[in-house]
Amino acid sequence: MMGHQTTRSILAGCAAIAAAGLLAASAGASDTCRVTLRTADPVWNRPRDTASSTSIACNAAATDSQDNAVPYRMVKIRTTANEQLSITITSQEPATSTFDPFVGLYCAAFNPALPLANLIALDDDSAGWPNPAITAARNIHLAANTDYFLVVSAYSSIAGGSSPFGTVLITLGGAATFTQTLPGCCKADFNQGGQVNIQDIFDFLAAWFSGSPSANFNGVNGINIQDIFDFLAAWFVGC
Numbered sequence: 747m748m749g750h751q752t753t754r755s756i757l758a759g760c761a762a763i764a765a766a767g768l769l770a771a772s773a774g775a776s777d778t779c780r781v782t783l784r785t786a787d788p789v790w791n792r793p794r795d796t797a798s799s800t801s802i803a804c805n806a807a808a809t810d811s812q813d814n815a816v817p818y819r820m821v822k823i824r825t826t827a828n829e830q831l832s833i834t835i836t837s838q839e840p841a842t843s844t845f846d847p848f849v850g851l852y853c854a855a856f857n858p859a860l861p862l863a864n865l866i867a868l869d870d871d872s873a874g875w876p877n878p879a880i881t882a883a884r885n886i887h888l889a890a891n892t893d894y895f896l897v898v899s900a901y902s903s904i905a906g907g908s909s910p911f912g913t914v915l916i917t918l919g920g921a922a923t924f925t926q927t928l929p930g931c932c933k934a935d936f937n938q939g940g941q942v943n944i945q946d947i948f949d950f951l952a953a954w955f956s957g958s959p960s961a962n963f964n965g966v967n968g969i970n971i972q973d974i975f976d977f978l979a980a981w982f983v984g985c
Contacts, residue, residue, distance in 0.1 A: 777929035778965035790858035832919025845912030932985035
């Protein structure tokens, strides 16, 4: 078991890095969030994606996909400007994985029992299998200082099909950001254990040294030293 002295030394070292001014976030970088779908997550009856249609209001139409009991995680996003939505979802699972993520966006509220209510858009593979995306070309307008609900899910949970469990990196375009209040994106909780503690630092560093895609914390320029600085900056802020 790690002693208090060792823990204090690690934290002191991290604080020294922060004090040296090395923790500044990448200039102009888009906001990102890691989300992991797990067996303990709630489920919903996923609608069919709306990639072929354009929605500029909170009333998009979709049909039943017959993919039921699919796990999902939901986070809130906001923007400080009236702008077009731009979201990219990138699987962080190995290329050999069958994990197939799916994304939906809702306004006003999200109710998993009513998956067509308040719907704005859904997407499966617009960024090329297995990655969803909702680009500015879809002409979906976000209103400034308004909550939107981003639902990260999977294509299916049918036995023998693609895997519904895995990790994605969500990248927002424009001025949009993830909220840091529940159910927002607590970036400091790297292992998504429900709290921010020293284990998140150990788990992030283990991922970084092993070259795991999850260590690309800021979502830009691959895995490099800036990811460490940006993660530690988020960790010291907490949630």
